[in-house]
Amino acid sequence: MECGIASHGALLAAAPLAGRRPLRLPLSPPLSPPSIQIQNRLYSMSMLPLKARNMGRCDASLASNYMQTSEFADLDWENLGFGLVQTDFMYIAKCGPDGNFDKGEMVPFGPIALNPSSGVLNYGQGLFEGLKAYRKSDGSILLFRPQENAARMQTGAERMCMPAPPVDQFVDAVKQTVLANKRWVPPTGKGSLYIRPLLVGSGAVLGLAPAPEYTFIIFASPVGNYFKEGLAPINLIVEDKFHRATPGGTGGVKTIGNYASVLMAQKIAKEKGYSDVLYLDAVHKKYLEEVSSCNIFVVKGNVISTPAIKGTILPGITRKSIIDVAVSKGFQVEERLISVDELLDADEVFCTGTAVVVSPVGSITYQGKRIEYAGNHGVGAVSQQLYTALTSLQMGQAEDSMGWTVQLN
Numbered sequence: 095m096e097c098g099i100a101s102h103g104a105l106l107a108a109a110p111l112a113g114r115r116p117l118r119l120p121l122s123p124p125l126s127p128p129s130i131q132i133q134n135r136l137y138s139m140s141m142l143p144l145k146a147r148n149m150g151r152c153d154a155s156l157a158s159n160y161m162q163t164s165e166f167a168d169l170d171w172e173n174l175g176f177g178l179v180q181t182d183f184m185y186i187a188k189c190g191p192d193g194n195f196d197k198g199e200m201v202p203f204g205p206i207a208l209n210p211s212s213g214v215l216n217y218g219q220g221l222f223e224g225l226k227a228y229r230k231s232d233g234s235i236l237l238f239r240p241q242e243n244a245a246r247m248q249t250g251a252e253r254m255c256m257p258a259p260p261v262d263q264f265v266d267a268v269k270q271t272v273l274a275n276k277r278w279v280p281p282t283g284k285g286s287l288y289i290r291p292l293l294v295g296s297g298a299v300l301g302l303a304p305a306p307e308y309t310f311i312i313f314a315s316p317v318g319n320y321f322k323e324g325l326a327p328i329n330l331i332v333e334d335k336f337h338r339a340t341p342g343g344t345g346g347v348k349t350i351g352n353y354a355s356v357l358m359a360q361k362i363a364k365e366k367g368y369s370d371v372l373y374l375d376a377v378h379k380k381y382l383e384e385v386s387s388c389n390i391f392v393v394k395g396n397v398i399s400t401p402a403i404k405g406t407i408l409p410g411i412t413r414k415s416i417i418d419v420a421v422s423k424g425f426q427v428e429e430r431l432i433s434v435d436e437l438l439d440a441d442e443v444f445c446t447g448t449a450v451v452v453s454p455v456g457s458i459t460y461q462g463k464r465i466e467y468a469g470n471h472g473v474g475a476v477s478q479q480l481y482t483a484l485t486s487l488q489m490g491q492a493e494d495s496m497g498w499t500v501q502l503n
Contacts, residue, residue, distance in 0.1 A: 167277045167316075171284040174318030176449060183274035184313040185267045188296075191306050193257040198267055200274050203313060213295025213305030220294040220350040221250045224448040225411075226286040227272045227314075227502075229279045230490040235272060235287075237500040238488045240265045242411045247293060250347035255304040256293060264291065264310075269502060271312045278316045282489070288317040288449070320449035325481060327456025327472030328369035328445070330385065332434060333359050334461070337376040338383060338406075345383075345406035352408075356386040372458060374434060375406065382432045388445035388453065389413040392432055393476045395441065402429040412446040412484075418496065419483050425476075434460060442467055442474030451488075452481035 169179065180203055187198030213219035223243040228236045244264035251258035259267070268289055272279065279287040290313055297307030319325075336359040339345020344352060359371045372390060375381040382390055382401050389410045391400045398420050403409050417427050437443065443455040454477040457466045467474060486492035490499065 165277060166281065169278075169316065171280055174280065174285045174316060176288075176317045176320045177315075179278070179315045179317075181275040181278045181314050181316075183271065184311060185271045187259065187263070187267065187310040189257050189259075189308040189310070195257070195259045195263060195308075195310060198263070198310065200270060206309070206311070208296060209298040211298040211300055213297060213299050214350075216299065217295070217302060218349070218351045219254055219256060219305055220292065221247055221254060221256070221348055222293070222350060223247050223291040223348060225268070225289050225291075226448060226488070227279055227289060228286050228489045229282050231282045234490075235276070235279055235502040236488065236490050237268065237272065237502070239411055239415070239498045240268050240500060242414070243268075243291065246348065246409065246411070247291065250349060251293060253344060253347045254349055256295065257308055258293060259310050265500075267291075267310070267312050269500075271314055272502060275314050278314065280316050280318075285316055285318040287314050289314045317449070320447075320453075325452075325454070325473060325478075327454045327467070327469070329367070329457045330370055330372045330455055330459070331363050331366070331368045332437075332458060332460040333363075333371045333373050334379055335359075336371075336373075338373040338386070340376040341404075341406060343406065346403065346408060348408060353387065360386050368459070380434050382434060382437075383407055385445050388447040388450060391416070391444050391446065392436055392440045393442035393444070393474065394436075394439065396424070397426045397428060398476065399428045399430060399432055399436075401432055410446060410448075412448055412451060415484060415496075415498065416446050416452065416480055419480055419487075423479065423483065437465055440467070442469065442476050444474070444477040444480075451485055452477055454478075 167181075182203060183200045184203045185198055185200055186206070187195045189195040208215060223246065225240055225243050226238060228238075230236060241261055244259070244261040247264065248258040248261070268291070271289060272287060275287065292309075292311040294309050294311070295305030295307075296309040297305035299305050336356075338356055339352065356371065356373075363371045370385050370388070372385050373383045375383055382392075384390055384401065384407050389400060389407070389412070391398055393399075400413065400417070401407055417429075420427050437458050437460065443458065445453040445455065447453075454469065454473045455467060456472040457464055459465070469475065469477070483492070487494055487496070487498065490501075
């Protein structure tokens with residue numbers, strides 16, 4: 095799940111195709127490309143379907159250019175924010191009325207064409223996912239639980255009356271996208287490559303109905319910290335007027351409309367100096383649900399509590415991972431209803447999400463009353479322990495006894 099607040103990173107243009115005519119790529123470069131081992135499957139750069147359009151005879155091939163690029167893109171890796179940086183390639187696959195996706199292809203990153211009557215533009219028929227790739231000190235690249243993202247997209251697609259790519263195709267497409275944009279994976283310890291899969295109703299439809307065609311897209315961008323504070327306490331305000339989700343709605347799936355609906359409350363909160371908004375349930379208006387795009391955890395002694403997943407809260411993959419890590423560290427974890435009043439007596443509060451991993455909460459304001467949480471510079475001991483444990487695993491600095499990482503050598 096993405097935890098997303100204001101990103102202070104500027105839009106960095108790094109498109110290698112700027113100012114050039116579109117190119118058509120040969121599927122096999124003239125020189126034998128190096129091979130890349132991904133688990134039990136051997137990929138070579140010639141196996142990646144790097145394709146563009148309308149190549150002029152004098153244009154060099156994108157495949158050749160890709161092979162000759164430096165190990166790292168020319169970026170200020172020390173000052174990465176959480177903003178879009180244009181990378182080289184993106185993956186696209188189509189699905190027609192038969193419900194089957196084609197094998198897909200890598201194309202140069204850039205705009206896509208959509209019919210004005212497409213399902214996603216008219217009726218919001220769209221889903222997205224978010225996951226990361228990290229570079230290890232030996233140069234290899236790790237993905238974190240991509241199968242979980244694939245499975246969650248399938249669940250969301252069923253709710254939104256959409257076909258979804260099979261898990262194997264989803265994971266393979268993620269691998270292709272990372273390999274094609276390998277030079278954009280930050281150096282070890284400098285950030286990660288954020289990967290954004292999209293599934294949209296691209297077919298034209300006028301009356302309210304599922305679209306007749308769907309497009310599966312994956313693009314990527316190098317990122318640093320999501321919150322400008324980094325691993326530092328954020329300040330939340332409890333929202334009791336606006337609601338993120340209602341029972342029977344789509345709050346439990348990663349559909350695009352869930353995120354547009356929180357922008358107003360988030361904008362108001364940020365104008366008042368808060369980092370983000372903590373939402374309550376829409377029925378009783380007293381039970382914690384989640385932050386705009388993060389799950390929430392409350393710590394009291396050795397017990398870590400988080401709102402139970404009951405259809406209005408997104409089942410975050412980082413949330414799921416933190417629960418397992420916490421249990422392995424000896425904590426008791428409870429998934430249950432949590433009253434807003436429990437915030438008054440909590441030792442710590444933290445958020446989890448793909449973008450933030452673990453974000454400690456320094457204060458929460460509710461109905462004009464501010465509750466502050468102590469810690470080492472506002473970072474509680476439990477938050478720090480779980481953050482270190484999970485990021486060490488994601489970055490390959492600790493043994494992956496959970497079997498969660500996928501290595502690209």
